[in-house]
Amino acid sequence: MIDAQLTPEQIAIQEMAHEFAINEIRPIAMELDHASDPADAVYMPRLLRNMDEVGLRTMSIPEEYGGGGIDDLFTHCLVAEELAWGDRAVVGALLSSNKITRLLTAEALATKEQRDKWLTAYCEDPDFLITQAMTEANSGSENLLPYDGVDGGFQTTAVRDGDEYVINGAKRFVSNTGWAKLNFVYVRTDKSKGINEGVTLLMVPIDAPGLSFGRVHDKMGYRLNLNREMFFNDCRVPVENRLGPENYGISNINSHLRAGDGLINAAGMIGLARAAY
Known part of the structure; x- marks a missing residue:
């Protein structure tokens, strides 16, 4: 049997992601979505540094490189659902940190030198995706x-x-x-x-x-x-x-990648459905 009870830590980050969606994403999402030029519609210039300040941009990265060290996929799905309730596209920042972490921490793929260089660079640069x-x-x-x-x-x-x-x-x-x-x-x-x-x-x-x-x-x-x-x-x-x-x-x-993309994207679609209904 799977225990679906959320831990206090999961509840806290879920609530933080929801508050971020309320205070940061929703106030500007409609404006961006209606931009005439698609290059002006993207979320990064308006939201990415704010995501970095609260730890959402780097939550997947191991702590030793400066990230949040959150490894479990279920917590990623909780955050993805809340961000997508604000706007589905913003889940892309979460996918970015999850992908680079999975690829560069895989022993069959990456060397220690590659991990040290790029995971550190990711955490140090608030615009890195x-x-x-x-x-x-x-x-x-x-x-x-x-x-x-x-x-x-x-x-x-x-x-x-x-x-x-x-x-x-x-x-x-x-x-x-x-x-x-x-x-x-x-x-x-x-x-x-x-x-x-x-x-x-x-x-x-x-x-x-x-x-x-x-x-x-x-x-x-x-x-x-x-x-x-x-x-x-x-x-x-x-x-x-x-x-x-x-x-x-x-x-x-x-x-x-441990099927993380598919599940995180699926959780994002639940958030989108919540926003619609």
């Missing part, structure tokens, strides 16, 4: 399907050149693009294999040479979430920015 860059013009949800043909999935490539990878291709509809300080980019490093064998995960900083950004996608609803095009034109990153082995494969990479 990440992207998880998979979606492309001709590949979206099938990246997560069983089909593993060489013609399926994303086609952005990375070729090793000495101590660097050279990336070419484009991503689109990726959350936080152009704002995120670090991009987790899924690339094909062996085009003779499908995405379960021929894919590698690279960390691409926002200032990497050859990385640029295109139009902000407009949407019907969910407009506070920033979705934008991302272009790689001989973009170079050091080999030390690779997570896990080359050609580790999408299933192996995403297994380290």
